[in-house]
Amino acid sequence: MADPSPVRGPVVDADGISKRFGATVALSDARISVAPGESHALVGRNGAGKSTLVSILTGLQQPDTGTLRFNGEPAPAPGDTEAWRSKVACVYQRSTIIPALTVAENLFLDRQSAGALRPISWKQLRRRATELLAEYGVDVDPTARAEELTVEQRQFVEIARALSFGARFIILDEPTAKLDARGIEKLFDKLRELQRQGVAFLFISHHLQEVYELCTTVTVYRDARHIVTAPVADLGQHALVEAMTGESTGGTEPSWSVRGRARTTGDTLLDVVGLGLAGAYQDVTLSARAGEVVGLAGAAASGNVQLGETLAGLHRPQTGAITVAGRPVRTGRVPAALAAGIGFVPEDRHIQGLVPQRSVAENATLTVTGRLGPYGTVLPSRTRVFAQRMITDLDIKTPGPATPVSALSGGNQQKVVIARALATEPHVLVAIRPTNGVDIKSKESLLGTVREVADAGKTALIVSDELDDLRVCDRVVAMFHGRVVAEFTDGWSDEQLVAAMEGMAGPTDPKERNDSHH
Amino acid sequence: MTPTTEVRPHSAPANATPPGRRFDLARYRDLSLVPVLLVLGVIGFAVSPAFLTSDNLLGVGQQATELSLLVLAEALILIAGRMDLSLESTIGVAPVIAVWLVLPDHGARFNGLGLLASWTAIPLCLTVGALIGAINGFLILKLRLNGFIVTLGALTLLRGLQVAISQGQSIVNLPGSFTYLGRTGWLGVPAAIWICALLFAAGGCALAWLRHGRALYAIGGNAEAARAAGIRVDRITWTVLILGSLLAAFAGILYTGHYGSISADQGNGWIFQVFAATVIGGVSLNGGRGTLFGALTGVLTLQLVVNVMTLAGVPPLWNQFLNGAIIIVALIISRFASGEKQE
Numbered sequence: 133m134a135d136p137s138p139v140r141g142p143v144v145d146a147d148g149i150s151k152r153f154g155a156t157v158a159l160s161d162a163r164i165s166v167a168p169g170e171s172h173a174l175v176g177r178n179g180a181g182k183s184t185l186v187s188i189l190t191g192l193q194q195p196d197t198g199t200l201r202f203n204g205e206p207a208p209a210p211g212d213t214e215a216w217r218s219k220v221a222c223v224y225q226r227s228t229i230i231p232a233l234t235v236a237e238n239l240f241l242d243r244q245s246a247g248a249l250r251p252i253s254w255k256q257l258r259r260r261a262t263e264l265l266a267e268y269g270v271d272v273d274p275t276a277r278a279e280e281l282t283v284e285q286r287q288f289v290e291i292a293r294a295l296s297f298g299a300r301f302i303i304l305d306e307p308t309a310k311l312d313a314r315g316i317e318k319l320f321d322k323l324r325e326l327q328r329q330g331v332a333f334l335f336i337s338h339h340l341q342e343v344y345e346l347c348t349t350v351t352v353y354r355d356a357r358h359i360v361t362a363p364v365a366d367l368g369q370h371a372l373v374e375a376m377t378g379e380s381t382g383g384t385e386p387s388w389s390v391r392g393r394a395r396t397t398g399d400t401l402l403d404v405v406g407l408g409l410a411g412a413y414q415d416v417t418l419s420a421r422a423g424e425v426v427g428l429a430g431a432a433a434s435g436n437v438q439l440g441e442t443l444a445g446l447h448r449p450q451t452g453a454i455t456v457a458g459r460p461v462r463t464g465r466v467p468a469a470l471a472a473g474i475g476f477v478p479e480d481r482h483i484q485g486l487v488p489q490r491s492v493a494e495n496a497t498l499t500v501t502g503r504l505g506p507y508g509t510v511l512p513s514r515t516r517v518f519a520q521r522m523i524t525d526l527d528i529k530t531p532g533p534a535t536p537v538s539a540l541s542g543g544n545q546q547k548v549v550i551a552r553a554l555a556t557e558p559h560v561l562v563a564i565r566p567t568n569g570v571d572i573k574s575k576e577s578l579l580g581t582v583r584e585v586a587d588a589g590k591t592a593l594i595v596s597d598e599l600d601d602l603r604v605c606d607r608v609v610a611m612f613h614g615r616v617v618a619e620f621t622d623g624w625s626d627e628q629l630v631a632a633m634e635g636m637a638g639p640t641d642p643k644e645r646n647d648s649h650h
Numbered sequence: 651m652t653p654t655t656e657v658r659p660h661s662a663p664a665n666a667t668p669p670g671r672r673f674d675l676a677r678y679r680d681l682s683l684v685p686v687l688l689v690l691g692v693i694g695f696a697v698s699p700a701f702l703t704s705d706n707l708l709g710v711g712q713q714a715t716e717l718s719l720l721v722l723a724e725a726l727i728l729i730a731g732r733m734d735l736s737l738e739s740t741i742g743v744a745p746v747i748a749v750w751l752v753l754p755d756h757g758a759r760f761n762g763l764g765l766l767a768s769w770t771a772i773p774l775c776l777t778v779g780a781l782i783g784a785i786n787g788f789l790i791l792k793l794r795l796n797g798f799i800v801t802l803g804a805l806t807l808l809r810g811l812q813v814a815i816s817q818g819q820s821i822v823n824l825p826g827s828f829t830y831l832g833r834t835g836w837l838g839v840p841a842a843i844w845i846c847a848l849l850f851a852a853g854g855c856a857l858a859w860l861r862h863g864r865a866l867y868a869i870g871g872n873a874e875a876a877r878a879a880g881i882r883v884d885r886i887t888w889t890v891l892i893l894g895s896l897l898a899a900f901a902g903i904l905y906t907g908h909y910g911s912i913s914a915d916q917g918n919g920w921i922f923q924v925f926a927a928t929v930i931g932g933v934s935l936n937g938g939r940g941t942l943f944g945a946l947t948g949v950l951t952l953q954l955v956v957n958v959m960t961l962a963g964v965p966p967l968w969n970q971f972l973n974g975a976i977i978i979v980a981l982i983i984s985r986f987a988s989g990e991k992q993e
Contacts (some may be wrong), residue, residue, distance in 0.1 A: 193944060213880055214880075227875075228872070228874065228875040228878045228879070229872075229875065229936075230868050230871040230872045230875050230876070230938065231866070231871060231872070232867060232871045232938045232939050233864075233868065233871065235869060237864065241864075241868055241879040241881070242865065242868070242876075242877070242879045242880045242881045243861075243866055243880075244861050245860075245861055246858075248860070248861050248862055249860070250861075251855075251859035252858075252859045252860065252864065253861060254859075254862065356685075434746075498846075
């Protein structure tokens with residue numbers, strides 16, 4: 133129910149908030165203020181300090197300096213869960229719904245009955261749940277099990293639960309990341325409806341289009357600092373993206389250069405036609421020639437990572453075909469992709485890339501064990517020789533081929549992953565976020581390696597949302613919500629590319645995403 | 651990485667029919683073994699006229715009590731998302747320690763320490779059980795050790811302790827309080843069956859109607875979410891581990907009383923049966939799912955199969971083979987009856 137009492141100042145007001153984790157400054161003199169019933173957006177690139185702010189606003193962490201007030205009153209004591217819950221609630225990307233329990237029970241978890249020894253009256257619990265859901269107009273059956281709900285229905289349940297604690301300020305952390313266009317529409321309708329009831333939102337999203345659609349005020353953070361707070365209407369797309377990216381950081385010139393290459397020669401090595409994977413991307417057509425590095429840009433839910441993984445055989449697409457060097461590739465099978473000449477650098481080397489306890493040599497030759505000895509044997513001598521060549525070629529800093537790969541630095545570990553991908557001498561190298569979590573020096577040398585692959589007459593595809601990764605590309609294709617929305621050749625500016633990745637007007641109109649689900 | 655977007659058919663389950671009236675198969679998945687039990691009954695009746703006599707059925711019931719108490723304990727622990735392998739050793743070692751402390755230190759085949767009065771045997775046995783659970787809980791929850799290995803270690807350690815204390819022999823001179831419960835009958839039915847039924851009913855009610863009972867499902871289903879909802883995850887898990895070992899110690903008292911002695915291998919190898927019964931009864935090994943009623947039907951199924959086979963004259967040498975086969979067949983049945991993958 134809307135709180136009819138007169139406005140008592142901002143629902144939340146944080147000022148001068150600083151937070152350090154060891155040597156890392158996560159937030160430095162940051163501030164934010166959200167008025168009652170306001171829909172406030174918080175945007176910024178990775179590492180801007182958004183998540184730290186959320187954990188401070190929800191009481192999970194204490195700021196080193198600064199003041200935090202809710203409705204003009206000082207924030208509750210740390211650890212007083214009840215008090216924090218009545219002030220602020222957060223709907224995280226990861227669901228806090230328990231799938232096996234009913235909606236009603238999820239809503240009243242740990243307060244199903246008045247006392248610990250009081251038996252739960254299921255009838256009454258269902259009634260209370262029905263009332264609560266009706267109060268906020270959530271159209272969900274309280275007796276349904278939570279796992280039967282759609283993603284947005286689960287979010288509605290989480291929001292209703294948050295409101296039932298008395299909070300009138302809700303933080304939504306990337307709520308649309310796992311939703312399809314229809315779900316996003318439903319969520320936004322619900323949020324607007326709640327706003328009319330006086331609920332304030334802090335909306336965190338990577339999709340700027342959504343910020344313009346939903347929010348009235350926007351705050352931009354960059355490098356742990358508050359940059360600007362302004363009404364959305366006063367801040368154009370360009371100004372917003374500029375505030376997020378800041379001035380182009382002048383660094384050292386990389387050893388490789390993209391400009392001035394003849395790119396129109398070369399045969400087409402990779403050809404993707406009409407590829408579609410339900411829930412990830414639709415109707416993607418793409419081709420890449422020998423000698424070319426193609427970037428596949430896109431933010432978290434854009435489907436670019438899934439597309440890269442599909443090429444490597446990790447997913448089976450429902451529609452479309454992949455052709456490598458003129459030969460069709462059987463989709464959905466990693467061995468087939470390897471045999472067709474697709475090398476793959478996975479997104480997360482810790483999860484999909486490396487076997488940490490095993491040696492550099494073993495890891496680097498994982499894809500080519502069939503060639504290391506006759507009759508299915510793997511000869512240690514050949515493995516060593518092969519690995520030694522890789523270590524020299526890619527300049528991997530390791531005491532020797534027998535060193536466990538976990539002992540290497542992040543950059544060198546990543547080189548081992550690339551070595552593994554290149555061991556099969558692929559026609560096409562698909563690299564997902566190849567510089568994920570490595571230092572600046574290794575970054576350059578890794579990208580240089582990818583560049584060399586293309587220069588040697590192969591093709592490389594870099595799937596990433598990091599602008600630095602994409603700068604090495606001859607051509608960048610931007611994806612948004614599962615569709616290719618723009619293509620850039622030489623000379624794109626950071627703003628243009630970020631705008632396209634965030635789903636705002638690029639060369640192609642991204643509006644069509646709204647009618648892609650029927 | 652797997653595709654992050656789960657695509658569900660949008661036939662919204664919401665408000666299709668008024669709540670409560672819809673026939674929901676999911677609600678009855680814990681009953682999936684009931685038809686199996688009925689079929690076993692029919693087979694038993696066809697195989698031997700001795701099957702459907704109260705003597706036979708009560709005998710099966712009494713034999714099932716000790717195993718079912720372990721199943722009750724394991725079901726609670728599994729629902730909360732944990733495992734305890736050491737229950738099968740607790741059922742032996744707890745009575746042995748209690749008896750050792752109580753029995754006089756001379757004059758019999760087995761000499762105890764004679765430290766305490768003989769009426770303290772049962773409280774002592776239960777205390778030992780609770781202590782074992784508390785130590786397991788400390789290792790798992792405070793030191794954050796792997797629960798599977800901790801309880802596997804405890805299984806071996808406690809079995810060894812029992813052999814060392816009892817010098818590898820069966821103990822036959824028992825305090826009277828021990829033998830009473832295992833041998834008495836109330837209203838013509840062995841007391842053990844009454845107690846067991848009562849404990850299952852109490853446990854089932856607690857899981858269905860008490861906040862702390864529901865908390866077990868929440869913890870097993872998604873511990874992070876449970877913590878976010880204000881549930882004291884560690885404290886409740888610890889309590890459940892203690893309760894589980896307490897039940898195992900109590901099962902030890904019933905077993906000892908029933909057979910009139912503590913054998914050196916009391917409970918040895920039971921943990922396989924316990925897990926099998928719990929899982930075919932619909933309790934998930936991943937936590938968060940299952941009911942005590944389901945677990946009970948699991949035990950009864952296993953026990954009835956053995957009984958029917960014995961009556962049918964199947965050579966006892968085949969028992970082990972058939973037991974294993976039954977477990978796998980029952981697992982397949984409950985997999986398809988409930989429609990849920992058992993991962």
